[in-house]
Amino acid sequence: MSTAETDTPARPTASSSSSPSASTSASGPVLAPTRRGRWIERWEPEDPEFWRRTGRRVARRNLVLSVLTEHLGFNVWIVWSVVVVNLRPAGFDFTADQLFWLISAPNLVGAALRVPYTFAVPRFGGRVWTAVSAALLLVPCLLLVVAVRDPETPYWLFLLAAATAGVGGGGTFSSSMANISFFFPERKKGFALGLNAAGGNIGVAVTQLVVPVVISLGGGVHLAYAGLLWMPFVVVAGVCAWFLMDGLAEARADTRSYATALRDGHTWVVAFLYVGTFGSFIGYSFALPLLIRSTFPELEAVPALARLGYLAFVGALVGSVARPLGGWLADRFGGARVTALTFAGMALGAVGVVSGLDSHHFPVFLGSFLWLFVMTGIGNGSTYRMIPAIFGARARRRAVERGTSADEEARAARRRSAAVIGIAGAVGAFGGFLVNQVFRIAHVHLGTVAPAVWVFFGGYLLSVGVIWWCYLRRRLLVTRVPSLAHENV
Incomplete structure (x- = not known):
């Protein structure tokens, strides 16, 4: 059986040791061993035979390892949402304003690192960077342990420790999603990206x-213990990524796609939508435990409920599980339609949520937040599915209008889609920081978070209008963001 079929590195030869390339095989990808590790020089996921014989197996293995690392990244990223509600019982006396900043800092740094x-x-390649990003998770874990060991620890050290947690779900998410987008064919990207993201999101x-x-x-x-808990798993994930994942030469093809994507109007439309979906998901995930404890202090008298974090974990759980559903629905009905409906939801x-606040009714409050989490999960999956659909549709249009190679246009579209995934993920993560800050301002200065929720309500309605304007209405749009209304995006 050939190297490509067995999916194991070829033994180095005199010629291969001096060059990172190797001969191609008609039956599957070629793994060219270099000093950096394994590289796949040929990758054709759109070829049904290639996908059946080798592509599917390789893609699934890399997806599983990517999910593992990203899951741990979110474990570390979100840990401060639990720490802040336990600081006072542990002997740390911080104000409400300071506590909200401790849950905002990981969002801000994580968004910037994306x-x-x-x-x-x-x-560096997906394999190498996945291993490196896993190893970097040890830093926030160690700083957390150092910060909480002494009640006299200054606030600035807490803020620093919380900020470094941004290397978790903030950083690893974008690199993971960009990398995995190359492995799967167009028809399977929605579910694959949704599953990859859900595996990370469920870490919350x-x-x-x-x-x-x-x-x-x-x-x-x-x-x-909150920091020590994850360290052994982080080490295992980094080792597995280094020895078992693959690097795609296509993913290293060029960096110009990123510069081109930054000039594309559709990049910023999708990024804005992702602020609403993922920004809401991660912002609510960070804030909900603190919101419950500050809004319903009587729940502290229920020890079992307090030990379970006031059931805040259920929101992130249902939102994470819903994300692959969003990708699947988008594959079937079109990402723009599904995303518009989720924003309405x-x-x-x-x-x-406002009704639950006004009536001080915890079941209504929590139930409404669970509904929000489900909608954000579906919207996360459908919004990310829109990215390859948008650029794939434009590639097909260019091939027809310019008479260029459809295969070359498709390759360029995949590279640009990966770039947009990273850019949209970065901008969307800033949404989490904004959500926490709006909550902070409302709680500290107005005494209730109800005005903050009304701000989010207005943003969701605005997002519905943006989707309709850019992707659902049947007229030609402005030149900057050309209409794709007739395409199933």
Whole structure:
């Protein structure tokens, strides 16, 4: 059986050791061993025979390992949402304003890191960077342990420790999504990207469920356990990524796609929509435990409920599980239609949250947030599915209008889609920071978060209008963002 068919590196030869390239095979990808590790020089996922014989197996293996690393990234990223609600019981006396900044800092840094992390995939390759990004998760874990060991620790060290958690879900998410987008054929990208993202997003729920239990082991509150818990898993993930993942030469083809994507109007339309979907998901995930504790302080008298983090983990859980559904629905009905409907559903959920606040009714409050999480999950999957659909549709149009090669246009579209995934992911993550800051301002200065929820309500309605204007109406749009209304995006 050939090297491509067995999916194992070829033994180095005199010629291969001096060049990173190798001969191609008609039956599957060629793995060219170099000093950096394994590289796949030929990758044709749109070829049904290629996909059946070798592509599917390789793509699935890389997807599983990517999900593992991204999951741990979200575990580390979100851990401060649990830590902040346990700081006072552990002997740390911080104001509400300071607590909201501790959950905002990971969002801000994570969003900023998404841009360089996305560029790291074409620079270093998906395999290498996945291993590196996993190893970097040890930094916020260690700083958390250092910060919580002494009640006299200054606030600035807490803020620094929280900020470094941004290397988790913030950074690893973009590089992971950009890398995985190259492995799957167009018809399977929606579900694959949704599954990859959901595997990471569900790390939020796992942390919010497991960490409150772990830090209470042995009696009292042991916040250092929140950092120590993930370190062995991080080491395992990094080792597995280094030895078992593959690098795609196509993913390193060029970096010009990123510069081109930045000038494309559709990039910023999708990025704006992702602010509403993912920004809401991660912003609510960080804020919900603190919102519940500050809005319904009587729940502290229920020890079982407090130990389970006031059930805040359920929101992130249902939102994560819903993300692949969003990708699947978008594959079937079109991402623009599904995303528009989810924003309408999110507006409805915001009304429910305000109702729960006004009546001080916890079941209504939590139930409305769970509905919001489901909608954000579906919207996350459908919005990301729009990206390859948009640029794939434009590639087909260019091939017809210019008479260029459809295959070459498709390759360029895949590279540009990967770039947009990273850019949109970075901008969308800033939405989480904005959500936390709007909550902070409303809570600290107005005494209630209801005005913040009405702000989000208005943003969701605006997003519905943007989708209709750019992708659903049947007239030619402005030149800057040409109409794709007749395409199933």
